[in-house]
Amino acid sequence: MAVRVRVPVLLRNLTGGEAEVAVDGSTVGEVLAALESRYPGVRARLYDEQGALRRYVNVYVNDQDIRSLSGEATPVKDGDELAIVPAIAGGR
Numbered sequence: 001m002a003v004r005v006r007v008p009v010l011l012r013n014l015t016g017g018e019a020e021v022a023v024d025g026s027t028v029g030e031v032l033a034a035l036e037s038r039y040p041g042v043r044a045r046l047y048d049e050q051g052a053l054r055r056y057v058n059v060y061v062n063d064q065d066i067r068s069l070s071g072e073a074t075p076v077k078d079g080d081e082l083a084i085v086p087a088i089a090g091g092r
Helices: 028-038 042-046
Strands: 002-006 020-024 057-061 081-086
Touching: 002 028, 020 028, 028 042, 028 057
Parallel strands: 002 081
Antiparallel strands: 002 020, 057 081
């Protein structure tokens, strides 16, 4: 089942400049694993040394934060959109 993944600018060097790619998976975790399989190096940018998503990496399925769903176990279906959004710090 193909899920559209919106790739942030900071990861596009790994996807050949593509802003959106389609990968298969039935959960968010499977989609992220498939992304790493196709584009090696993605995992190191998204996960910490303990294997958890980094604190500053936000992942959304159809505009819903996976933290308010089932995390990486959140199911996805054909045609869903997964957005990887790195948090931006700054301001006063």
